Amino acid sequence: MAKQINETGYRVVVEPKLLEAFWYRGILGDKGAAQRLKDLRSLADQIADQIKRHVDGVGNIEVEAETEAVCSHCGSGWTEESAVYNGGCCAEDEGSNPAYVARACGEAI
Numbered sequence: 687m688a689k690q691i692n693e694t695g696y697r698v699v700v701e702p703k704l705l706e707a708f709w710y711r712g713i714l715g716d717k718g719a720a721q722r723l724k725d726l727r728s729l730a731d732q733i734a735d736q737i738k739r740h741v742d743g744v745g746n747i748e749v750e751a752e753t754e755a756v757c758s759h760c761g762s763g764w765t766e767e768s769a770v771y772n773g774g775c776c777a778e779d780e781g782s783n784p785a786y787v788a789r790a791c792g793e794a795i
């Protein structure tokens with residue numbers, strides 16, 4: 687037995703990349719990352735509305751967020767299986783190191 691991937695359905699994925707390309711080229715000015723995300727969300731909502739109005743055969747359409755896991759302290763990409771310790775990406779994260787926490791608890795007793 688080996689793992690096998692079967693296709694079980696299809697959907698159309700629409701990505702509003704053009705505006706993102708404009709940002710990279712500086713055409714829309716220098717905006718902060720938070721404002722760029724708001725603009726991108728707004729554009730995605732507009733595209734979804736336009737698809738609802740103009741495209742036949744659409745059963746459902748929704749805007750999904752792309753996500754990434756990062757350290758809440760320093761913003762580094764999350765690389766570990768643990769939900770509380772990211773391998774020591776920063777001093778605050780190192781404070782959650784299970785080995786360190788176990789030692790600290792042992793000393794306290």
Ligand SMILES: [Zn+2]
Pocket residue numbers: 757758759760761762772774775776777779
């Ligand atoms: Zn960190």
